[in-house]
Amino acid sequence: MSRNNVLLKVILLGDGGVGKSSLMNRYVTDRFDSQSFHTIGVEFLNRDLEVDGRPVTLQIWDTAGQERFKSLRTPFYRGADCCLLTFAVNDLQSFLNLSCWKKEFMFYSDVKEPESFPFVVLGNKVDMERREVGEDEARAWCEENGCCPYFETSAKDDTNVTAAFEAAVRVVLAAEDQIGHALLGSTIDLHGNRKTSRGSCC
Numbered sequence: 001m002s003r004n005n006v007l008l009k010v011i012l013l014g015d016g017g018v019g020k021s022s023l024m025n026r027y028v029t030d031r032f033d034s035q036s037f038h039t040i041g042v043e044f045l046n047r048d049l050e051v052d053g054r055p056v057t058l059q060i061w062d063t064a065g066q067e068r069f070k071s072l073r074t075p076f077y078r079g080a081d082c083c084l085l086t087f088a089v090n091d092l093q094s095f096l097n098l099s100c101w102k103k104e105f106m107f108y109s110d111v112k113e114p115e116s117f118p119f120v121v122l123g124n125k126v127d128m129e130r131r132e133v134g135e136d137e138a139r140a141w142c143e144e145n146g147c148c149p150y151f152e153t154s155a156k157d158d159t160n161v162t163a164a165f166e167a168a169v170r171v172v173l174a175a176e177d178q179i180g181h182a183l184l185g186s187t188i189d190l191h192g193n194r195k196t197s198r199g200s201c202c
């Protein structure tokens with residue numbers, strides 16, 4: 001039996017210059033521009049793919065990370081299925097700002113169940129020799145903040161870019177399956193209360 005195509009909206013957030021546009025362009029067009037300009041507002045690109053036999057259209061929304069564009073980007077958070085929090089491993093401040101990005105997303109999006117909303121974290125620019133954020137430190141932040149999985153990426157070298165976007169699709173599909181199973185598997189106890197179970201994203 002053929003399965004229907006699923007449209008998923010994922011949104012890239014993070015400080016200006018960490019490589020959000022470059023990651024999107026690498027994944028969708030397989031190109032890298034070393035002179036990439038700052039995004040103004042938002043841009044989006046689609047890519048069709050198949051994950052575990054399921055046809056998916058991934059709609060990737062790339063937002064402007066600079067503070068002055070905040071009012072242009074926040075209206076686009078609504079309806080997102082997954083948020084990709086991005087920092088650059090050679091820029092400590094962009095890592096420290098991840099919590100602010102997560103808060104901003106939760107404030108302006110229409111997420112119904114904040115505890116189980118899927119986040120993926122990308123530590124970009126791993127091709128750079130000088131690092132300011134270690135992999136262990138980044139993984140620890142992800143664990144503490146319920147934002148898994150974590151990928152170390154390079155849009156320049158095409159390291160882990162496909163893996164990261166496919167992981168975003170997988171966490172969304174897994175979360176949807178879990179809700180489906182929870183509803184199917186919910187039971188009515190003798191007192192008439194519906195029992196459901198829900199897991200976290202990690």
Ligand SMILES: Nc1nc2c(ncn2[C@@H]2O[C@H](COP(=O)(O)OP(=O)(O)OP(=O)(O)O)[C@@H](O)[C@H]2O)c(=O)[nH]1
Binds near residue numbers: 023063154156
């Ligand atoms: N070395 C290296 N440079 C990168 C990588 N990704 C992006 N860059 C460079 O970093 C700069 C900023 O990249 P962008 O993709 O425009 O960053 P952004 O996060 O979209 O920035 P805003 O649009 O301002 O939010 C550009 O000069 C890119 O060429 C990477 O993986 N490695």
